[in-house]
Amino acid sequence: MTNNIKTACLFIVSVFFSMHGVYAQKIDKNDLFNTWHLDKYADEEDYYKVPKIEQGDYINLKEDMTFELKTEGEIGKGTWMLNTNGTYIEMKHDDGVLEKMYIVHATPRTLVLMYDVDEYREFEAHYVSCK
Numbered sequence: 001m002t003n004n005i006k007t008a009c010l011f012i013v014s015v016f017f018s019m020h021g022v023y024a025q026k027i028d029k030n031d032l033f034n035t036w037h038l039d040k041y042a043d044e045e046d047y048y049k050v051p052k053i054e055q056g057d058y059i060n061l062k063e064d065m066t067f068e069l070k071t072e073g074e075i076g077k078g079t080w081m082l083n084t085n086g087t088y089i090e091m092k093h094d095d096g097v098l099e100k101m102y103i104v105h106a107t108p109r110t111l112v113l114m115y116d117v118d119e120y121r122e123f124e125a126h127y128v129s130c131k
Helices: 002-023
Strands: 034-042 058-061 066-071 074-082 088-093 098-106 110-115 124-128
Touching: 034 110
Parallel strands: none
Antiparallel strands: 034 058, 034 124, 058 066, 066 074, 074 088, 088 098, 098 110, 110 124
């Protein structure tokens, strides 16, 4: 009977890990080379319009691994990298500020990020491209 329990547990664990693999999205940095325009915010319950001060905000991720962004009217520049397993983007601004953003979802037309900052962690930022 002990072997049956072990076999059942092993089966459940293997099904769990195989299901996780089905939903995991592999991100290729080549898919991120684009200008991404802030479209909306979302939380678990709803979508929200971008505040007036953030209208026109964007992130331009370039092939030379540099970026330019506009946030609340301010332009920023620096370098960026995609971590090895493709789950977050790390941006180092020219002034030394380091920003980390988890990739929730990415397609050629949409990029959904979750900023690794306490005040924004519960929100997703939805970006769209013009490609």
